[in-house]
Amino acid sequence: MASFRTLDDAGDITGKRVLLRVDLNVPVHDGRVTDRTRIERVAGTIRELSDKGARVALLAHFGRPKGKPVPEMSLGQIAGDVAEVIGKPVEFCEDCIGDKAAHAIDSLGNGGIVLLENTRFYAGEEKNDADFTAELAKNGDIYVNDAFSAAHRAHASTEGLAHHMPAYAGRAMQEELEALEKALGRPKRPVLAIVGGAKVSTKIDLLANLVKKVDALVIGGGMANTFLHAKGVAIGKSLCEADLAETARRIMTEAASSACAIVLPQDVVVAKEFKENAACETLPLDKVPDDGMILDVGPESIAAVNEWIDKAETLVWNGPLGAFETKPFDKATVACARHAAEATKAGSLVSVAGGGDTVSALHQAGVADDFSYVSTAGGAFLEWMEGKELPGVTALKKA
Ligand SMILES: Nc1ncnc2c1ncn2[C@@H]1O[C@H](COP(=O)(O)OP(=O)(O)O)[C@@H](O)[C@H]1O
């Protein structure tokens, strides 16, 4: 039996106002949702609540607007996709608190669904501010959290609300926790982690714990640039958080004392412009020009990652190895994803990958169905792997 409350514990919810936290932080390019996995995973919970006659208000964030309304980060652009995926009408309300939100929810019929505007348009969301949480809470009778991929954030809509009203885990949250426990509860060694992507400052700290849990850590993508910089490699104009160089060095020291191999790029793909089909060249690490950007790792690095995949019994992967959305910088991510998929199909690897963009990359490589498990979560999944309590999950635990 789950240690947290689920929808099975919610009783009769007919006519009740349900504040349902979902993660709609999906990849969007040119105003179009390019990967609907996160929407598809929560669709079952939305339908179930609606079919049971609840009035469903969807709470979600999109991007990092830093506490202010940013039109390009409006959830209005996602509402149509949500409606299509769940196969029911979904209204959109341009605020998540106040009179507009109250009116939108009060006017729903039983089974009606409204998507409220980006909670991160208010600074109180990320601060888990008591007044902001109380404003959100005014519009709900019960709270359901189905956003596993945001459960590592102790924000108003992911944690605070659970203390204001009866709180339950949604079906997708339940499934993610069960699937991760099944795939990785007692992982077979060697365990290989691949961490890439662009969210360097929010993910780098957890690497210090991760290196104690895994046998090798491949660092790629934007994350690798900060480590290369910390090792004194000139990386030109590449995405890098130079102030985290000391943290990167500490992680490499921690890895050495935990006998975890750190695998950094050996060669890199460099371009002067970040655009589709930009001219680029593969260079050794000591040849990156001052005006160049590392946008992918090169063939020698791909071969090194694949060798580690061959040695590993278990793979956990978050964050693409390059800027895969922009060709030709998808090569390393696609090649290594296909290699891991082959090993999984051959029965020699348990492979778990997660993260909004990572899942999109696996779909692009055509292998999302070949991994042992694909989580919607990136940072939350890695923190779960570290053994950390996730605030969004802890808040749902039974007393
Ligand atoms: N070398 C790089 N330079 C700039 N951006 C990169 C690089 N490598 C990967 N990225 C970007 O990282 C983003 C994904 O990062 P992140 O959000 O951390 O992953 P996820 O959503 O899977 O958790 C992608 O948009 C990708 O373009």
Ligand SMILES: O=C(OP(=O)(O)O)[C@H](O)COP(=O)(O)O
């Ligand atoms: O996309 C998300 O996480 P991920 O990039 O770790 O997969 C979640 O929506 C959390 O977003 P955040 O990292 O801006 O808090």
